[in-house]
Amino acid sequence: MKLDGGFFRQEAARLLATLTRAFGMANLALAEDVVQETLADAFETWSYQGVPPHYAALLTTAAKNRAIDVFRRQRTARRFAPELQWHIESEWALAPAVEAMFLPDALKDDELRMMFTCCHPRLGEDVQVALVLHLLCAFGVEEIASAFLVSPSAIEKRISRGKKLLSESGQLFELTRADFLPRLSAVHRALYLLFNEGYHGASALAVVRGDLCRDAMRLVRLLVDHQPSATPTTYGLAALMWLVAARLPARIDQAGNLKDLFEQDRSMWDEQLLGEGMRFLERSASGDMITEYHVEAAIAGMHSAAGEARATPWADILELYDVLMKIRPSPVVALNRAVAIAQHQGPAKGLEAVRAIEDAGRLTTYPFYPAVLGELELRCGHVEVARKHFQEAHRLARNQGERRFLDNRIEDCTPKTVPGRQDPVRR
């Protein structure tokens, strides 16, 4: 049997969400222990003669039995979820009550509740994302740290700060609450950041990054499938993720080299994801609100629709970047806009736009800032200046893939190769 890498993490997250509902948010650590023990036992057993076909049901049953056991042993020592209190005290009502909590539909809602709970407004976005990765994707502290190139102790701090606040808040977020919509937009943001970390992030490992993208997509899929959270904005976010993820197979070539949008082999783009992404994009258009996700999805959609890099409608894309700068200005958006200007109006105009970026100070550690400068200078024929920018970018590069990408650019700045470049697009 072939098991996808994320499968067991997904099961773990599902069980954790339901056990947390059963035990109450204040007993999150207890729920985590039960999940850990359930999975550890299963993996030990399956290490010998393989994973049985109905593994998911077996895991659910094992977790359920452990939960019943915990209630029996600790019903006087701990306070559990209030709606369960009565059932716990009565022996004959206990098993059916726990049974009902583990029905498939309930399981799905629990994950949504957990997702909304993690995006508590009093937590910073970095904490929210760390919690989502830890509690809804079952990543360990070190795994999260390696994805973000942050020290494990920093991640540990974020997670424990988050958990402390959640356990004080007492309960999982109820999906019928009045502040559902504002909370939904915090969820969108966290999932967007999670996906971006997978696509543009620091980790050198393609596996890690693919996992982050897939996890973000799995969680967005839950939002899409739940009617109240399936808003036009949710569809916009889904469209963005699906359309961009469709390019993942072409992003790193067989030799492990990073390929940017212009040099990717577009025949390797995932047709199915593209199709689904386009359908999400259509459904995102039903509201009267335009969010950054809509705009970014529209840009991704234009790249997808262009059969080849040369056919990209740069004027339209530039207009979308202008809109994006109005809704959610950031130096990274401004940098991407400058690239679009360079494509549309030439590298000199592009350079002007890069130099006009207002808070470029925030880009001083971002390797693609000097990389874009280098690319545009090179196209203006300023080889020496270009080389210096690429060397700076190389110094800032966060992983081997980026370094190799920039090695090639520095190589391009040696005089003998420049005249050979016929098509002066940013590669």
Added chain:
Amino acid sequence: MSEFVFLYRRPAKDRTVQQMQESMQKWQAWFKTMEQSGHLANYGQPLDTKGGRVVKDKQGGYTDGPYAETKDIVVGYSVIKAKDYDEAVALTHGHPIFDQDGMVEIRPLFKMEA
């Protein structure tokens, strides 16, 4: 051919889901090579490491243990066929337990000469 019991020993340690899954897949792969090369007599079983009792006298007096904190707790066993110790040792090559700070204790089963 002689038969050897492989006793798997390793310290108990919390692992992430991903690590547990990867370890599981490596164990399965190792068993598969044993099976395909005709060395597997019996898969054996994993042992629950969370508890246990050591009975010390005929009145049933016991102590709890081995404790999970104990290093090199026996976490399972298999029965492997090999010509001699050298081959048995060679068969442990690539066993994932070594990635988990563990070890394999090889003990021959008695064989009555016919």
